[in-house]
Amino acid sequence: MNSVTVRAPATTANLGPGFDSIGMALDMWNELTITRGEFSVSTEGQGADLVPQDTRNLIVTGVNAVFNHIGEPIPGLQYHCTNAIPFARGMGSSSAAIVSGLVAGSAISGADLSKEELTVLAADIEGHPDNVAPAIYGGCTVGVRNGTDKWIVDQVSVPEGLHAVLFVPEMLTNTHESRAVLPDMISRTDAVFNIGRAALLVNALSTGRFELLKYATDDRLHQPHRTQAFKAMPHLIEAAIKGGAHGAFLSGAGPSVLALSTGREVTISYEMAESARTHGVDGKPMIMPVAHEGASVVSSS
Incomplete structure (x- = not known):
């Protein structure tokens, strides 16, 4: 695979009382395209002038986490982000970046990681699952840490029309x-x-x-x-x-x-x-x- 394009949704976390554990996905999306080639990062849309355009960008963190997880060397990649999610406004822009990087890395590496594996990697990067879990699963999720290195995530059925x-x-x-x-x-x-x-x-x-x-x-x-x-x-x-x-x-x-x-x-x-x-x-x-x-x-x- 030479190039892959993924999208990840905005999310809202806590929903009031569910601090660091409950989150919900929203119908607004960031898009990421990664292509094999000399390393570069470019961003258009929300936060384009604020997010790092180098290895500090969380999309790069997500992709690198996949290659580290499967024990493969990280290839040269070009990253292009088209962001609709408002940056640093409490709508999960950082989680969307992490998750889109993970999903793109999983695809281009051929790792084909499960949602459970993606969630563990994402929650380890973010430190809690409230935004990353709904970004991966959609809908509403509850996530908790089980011990020091495991996460349990379950979906909450939400009726259509909300x-x-x-x-x-x-x-x-x-x-x-x-x-x-x-x-x-x-x-x-x-x-x-x-x-x-x-x-x-x-x-x-x-x-x-x-x-x-x-x-x-x-x-x-x-x-x-x-x-x-x-x-x-x-x-x-x-x-x-x-x-x-x-x-x-x-x-x-x-x-x-x-x-x-x-x-x-x-x-x-x-x-x-x-x-x-x-x-x-x-x-x-x-x-x-x-x-x-x-x-x-x-x-x-």
Whole structure:
């Protein structure tokens, strides 16, 4: 195989209470083409002027991880990315890069790795499975670490028709900095609060009882602490619920806020944008379905 093109979806992580473990794929895609030849990296679209154009790029990390995994030398490759996913906005741009690199590396090397193998490699690179697992499997996933070197990932059945309504601020979020504000210790009360809501979230999604999402997407582990740096967040969540969303939460480390809906998407989008304007937050709303398929090979030659 001389060349391969793959695509990987945007994702939203945590979904409120499922910190570092629950994620969902969104119908917005980055595309990667790798071709045998002298090493180069080029990017167009979202984040083109921000992502590294060398071996530090996470797509290169993903491809290299496959060749290291199978014990083969890394060949010279040319990388070209076409990015639609907003960069550093809490929509899984880094996970899409890692996963597209892994899928492309698996194809061009002939390794033909399973989704389970791809997930282990991706989660080891990312450090947690909440974004990479749905990027690989599609839909909604729950991922947990089993011991020090294994991951367990399971899919949550999500009914068709569920949409994501996002408000995507212009400001960027550094995930490492966003995680640094989180406390190392939490109270038993807050732990019980999140355990119950994470369980309710999975049940509400799998049974289609979307009226429960208003309560199931609440959180005490990370959102209250991240509000310190993004004070408009609770107001955007409140506006989404007012507009008719079933539930709303900070998408990943933010700053994007995401609402889940099965109708009234335009109204929800308007309410979120208006709340953002009122609180002096520049950005744009987006509406997209949940992606029920994960990353895949588009073409090869």
